[in-house]
Every structure is written in C-alpha cells, then in structure tokens.
Amino acid sequence: MNDNLFDIIIIGAGPAGLTASIYARRASKEVLVLEALSYGGQIINTLDIENYPANPNISGFELATKMYQQAKNLGAIFKFEKAIEIIDNNGIKEVKTTKHSYFAKAVIIATGSENRKLGLDAEDKLIGRGISYCATCDGNFYKDKIVGVVGGGNTAIEDTLYLAKLVKKVYLIHRRDSFRADNATIKKLKENNNIEIIYNSIVTKLLYDKKLTGIEVTNKLDQSVKNIELDGLFVAVGRIPENQNFASLINLDENGYVIAKEDCHTNYPGIFVAGDNRTKELRQLVTATSDGAMAATEAVKYLNTL
Amino acid sequence: MKIKEINEKNFKEEVLNSTLPVLVDFNADWCGPCQALKPILVGIAEERNDFKIVSVNVDDNDELASDYDVTSIPCLVVIKNGKEVNRSVGLRPKEAIIQLMEE
Numbered sequence: 001m002n003d004n005l006f007d008i009i010i011i012g013a014g015p016a017g018l019t020a021s022i023y024a025r026r027a028s029k030e031v032l033v034l035e036a037l038s039y040g041g042q043i044i045n046t047l048d049i050e051n052y053p054a055n056p057n058i059s060g061f062e063l064a065t066k067m068y069q070q071a072k073n074l075g076a077i078f079k080f081e082k083a084i085e086i087i088d089n090n091g092i093k094e095v096k097t098t099k100h101s102y103f104a105k106a107v108i109i110a111t112g113s114e115n116r117k118l119g120l121d122a123e124d125k126l127i128g129r130g131i132s133y134c135a136t137c138d139g140n141f142y143k144d145k146i147v148g149v150v151g152g153g154n155t156a157i158e159d160t161l162y163l164a165k166l167v168k169k170v171y172l173i174h175r176r177d178s179f180r181a182d183n184a185t186i187k188k189l190k191e192n193n194n195i196e197i198i199y200n201s202i203v204t205k206l207l208y209d210k211k212l213t214g215i216e217v218t219n220k221l222d223q224s225v226k227n228i229e230l231d232g233l234f235v236a237v238g239r240i241p242e243n244q245n246f247a248s249l250i251n252l253d254e255n256g257y258v259i260a261k262e263d264c265h266t267n268y269p270g271i272f273v274a275g276d277n278r279t280k281e282l283r284q285l286v287t288a289t290s291d292g293a294m295a296a297t298e299a300v301k302y303l304n305t306l
Numbered sequence: 307m308k309i310k311e312i313n314e315k316n317f318k319e320e321v322l323n324s325t326l327p328v329l330v331d332f333n334a335d336w337c338g339p340c341q342a343l344k345p346i347l348v349g350i351a352e353e354r355n356d357f358k359i360v361s362v363n364v365d366d367n368d369e370l371a372s373d374y375d376v377t378s379i380p381c382l383v384v385i386k387n388g389k390e391v392n393r394s395v396g397l398r399p400k401e402a403i404i405q406l407m408e409e
C-alpha cells in the first residue's frame with residue numbers, strides 16, 4: 001500500500017480532530033491526523049477546565065494529552081505538518097502540507113480558530129514584548145505595572161477584572177458605548193478604582209522602542225486622538241476560524257466559518273468539518289468533541305457507500 | 307532525555323559562557339503551551355549537538371525572566387557568545403524552532 005494513502009485524513013489535532021480520530025479508528029479506518037503545532041489546540045492554554053463532564057478541574061494540557069494517547073493507542077497516525085490545500089482528483093482528495101502530499105477519500109477539517117489580531121503595524125514583532133492575547137497566561141509578568149485591554153466581550157471583561165487584581169492600573173478600551181455583559185459584571189468593572197474604561201475608542205497605533213511603551217487611541221465620535229503610556233496590552237477581540245486554505249472547495253460564511261449543520265457535511269462530497277471552525281451557536285469542548293464523533297461517523301458512512 | 311534546568315546561579319556558566327549557541331526555554335509549570343513545547347525541544351536536542359538547549363523556570367528565576375524582558379511564555383531565546391540573537395514567543399512547530407536557531 002502507498003504509505004501516503006489513508007481512508008480518512010483529519011486536519012487539526014484539537015479536541016474535535018482527536019475525537020474524530022478515535023471514532024474513525026474504532027470503525028477500523030486508516031487514519032492520518034495532520035497538526036501544524038502540537039496536539040490539543042486552544043484548550044492547552046487553560047489551566048483549569050470546570051465544565052467538561054466527569055473531569056472537573058482537569059488542566060487543558062492533561063485533557064488533551066489523554067485524548068491524544070487514546071487516539072494513538074487506537075492506531076491513528078500523527079504527522080506534525082501544516083495542511084495548506086485540498087485538491088480533489090476524481091474523488092481522491094490530496095491534502096498538501098508544507099512538506100508532502102497525502103491522499104484519502106474522505107477529509108475532516110478540524111482546524112479550530114486562532115486569536116484575532118488588531119492588525120496594527122509591529123503587532124507581531126511586539127508579541128511577548130508587551131502584546132499578549134492571554135491575560136491568565138501573561139498577567140503575572142505585569143505586577144504593579146500599567147496595562148490595557150482591548151475588546152468589549154466577555155473575555156475582555158474577565159481579563160480586565162483578572163488583571164486589576166495584579167497590576168497598578170488597567171485601561172479597558174472598548175469601541176462601543178456600552179457592554180453586553182450582565183449587570184453584575186459591569187458593576188464589578190465600575191467599582192474597581194484601578195480600572196478606567198475608555199468608550200467609543202479604538203487603538204490606532206502601537207508605540208514602542210524595543211518593547212511596547214504605549215498606544216494611540218482614537219475616539220470614534222469626535223476623532224480626537226490621545227496617547228496612553230502602558231507596559232502591556234492584552235488583545236481580547238475574539239477569535240477567527242482558520243479555514244482560508246480550504247476556501248477554494250468549501251463554502252464559508254461571511255466570518256470565515258465552514259457552513260455545515262449538525263451532520264458536519266460541507267458542500268463538497270467527502271469533505272467534513274468538525275469543531276470551532278463550523279457555523280454553530282456554542283464553541284466549547286463538548287461541542288467540539290461532539291462534532292468530531294459526528295464527522296467521523298458521517299465520513300465512515302460516506303466511505304462505505306463508495 | 308531531559309532538558310537541563312538552569313537557574314540564576316549557573317546561568318552565566320551554562321549559558322553566557324557556553325561555547326555552543328544556547329536555546330533558552332523560559333517556561334512555567336502552570337503554562338500548558340510550555341508543557342506542549344517540551345517534547346518538541348527534546349526531539350530537537352536528540353537530533354542536534356551543535357546547539358545546547360536549556361530550560362529556565364520563570365517562577366523560580368524571576369530576575370532572569372525580567373533581565374530578558376520575558377512577558378509571555380513559552381519564550382525561546384537564542385544566545386550566542388553571551389548575546390541574544392533571536393527569540394520567539396508561544397508554541398512553535400519544530401521546523402520554526404530549528405530555523406530560529408540557525409538564523
């Protein structure tokens with residue numbers, strides 16, 4: 001048999017992809033999992049998962065490691081390569097990675113999502129030099145310093161409250177004039193005297209020498225501009241799906257999510273989607289693992305009809 | 307194989323005075339991506355002997371972390387002849403780390 005030929009190729013080894021590989025192996029299919037970074041996906045950033053049934057307070061890394069071991073023990077093959085394109089040659093899908101090509105009749109895209117960036121000059125260069133996307137990971141490095149948080153959703157508010165306990169002062173920069181969060185949370189924000197909320201404003205420039213020294217903030221109502229000195233900026237403006245590499249075959253919605261219902265079928269025969277990168281209401285571990293099971297089961301059904 | 311743990315006391319001898327270039331992995335026990343990075347670093351260490359790879363726990367060595375302006379972990383810093391020549395932050399694939407070391 002050709003070493004590069006499988007029954008099912010799964011792209012992404014987050015909770016969705018790992019679960020899909022478990023189900024596909026239990027259905028005795030030859031499974032290849034391609035992963036760009038390391039198994040586990042986003043959840044490895046979380047120290048304490050409190051809502052995954054039967055495993056209260058497990059760390060994200062431990063949960064991911066257990067899923068990965070289970071998949072490996074069942075015989076899934078893992079390659080740490082980034083998938084960059086899917087091409088269909090008469091029903092045989094070729095998945096190209098940065099290094100090789102692999103082939104299968106069914107593909108499951110489980111590429112999850114990544115942090116949305118501000119899109120400002122020097123942002124990438126300043127990651128780890130003042131710019132962060134994870135308050136619980138990096139907050140400790142800013143004890144008694146001045147930081148900013150950008151965003152207006154739940155994550156931004158949680159980050160602000162978390163950081164307020166550690167740092168001297170937190171600026172929360174929000175592009176609207178109010179928050180959607182519940183009243184109790186907003187009250188907490190306003191009661192904290194080291195939190196200053198800057199409404200109707202966006203960050204328009206990062207100021208730095210070797211590391212971040214401040215930000216330029218523009219008020220959207222009157223276009224006034226001011227500079228704020230700070231040591232760290234926590235970006236919490238949401239996450240974006242990582243599906244662009246597959247957009248030539250697969251239909252995406254306006255936000256870049258793969259359009260699919262609960263059955264995880266994409267518009268393209270033999271290509272399935274699982275996890276946070278699918279159009280859905282709730283993006284959590286349980287829904288990602290649920291998708292993994294569904295996509296694998298549907299992929300197996302598809303293979304059995306060929 | 308294990309990556310050698312370095313502290314404030316032996317950093318000079320092990321890293322700054324090293325004749326080989328050194329890849330320093332700043333990390334902490336509570337950091338998931340740091341744990342995910344470890345086996346990747348072990349894999350590289352097993353293949354490459356033209357580089358030294360060491361680990362610094364930022365909680366036990368906060369002065370080293372602040373000397374190197376580490377504000378996000380995992381943080382990989384490449385040090386040649388006692389000087390920082392390159393760094394990257396966050397979980398990275400093996401190839402990207404090798405490139406970081408070779409640049």
Ligand SMILES: Cc1cc2nc3c(=O)[nH]c(=O)nc-3n(C[C@H](O)[C@H](O)[C@H](O)COP(=O)(O)OP(=O)(O)OC[C@H]3O[C@@H](n4cnc5c(N)ncnc54)[C@H](O)[C@@H]3O)c2cc1C
Pocket residue numbers: 011012013014015016017034035036037038039040041042043045046048049050051052081082083084110111112113114242245274275276277283284285286288
């Ligand atoms: C800070 C944080 C805390 C969270 N806490 C919780 C919680 O407490 N409870 C809960 O239920 N959920 C939580 N979540 C959400 C949960 O992590 C996600 O819903 C879940 O990880 C989604 O799984 P996934 O497999 O769909 O995607 P991901 O976890 O994003 O995994 C996708 C994987 O695909 C890989 N990949 C992407 N593109 C490619 C490519 N082209 N080729 C190869 N590989 C690729 C990525 O590297 C990644 O490993 C949290 C998320 C974050 C960010």
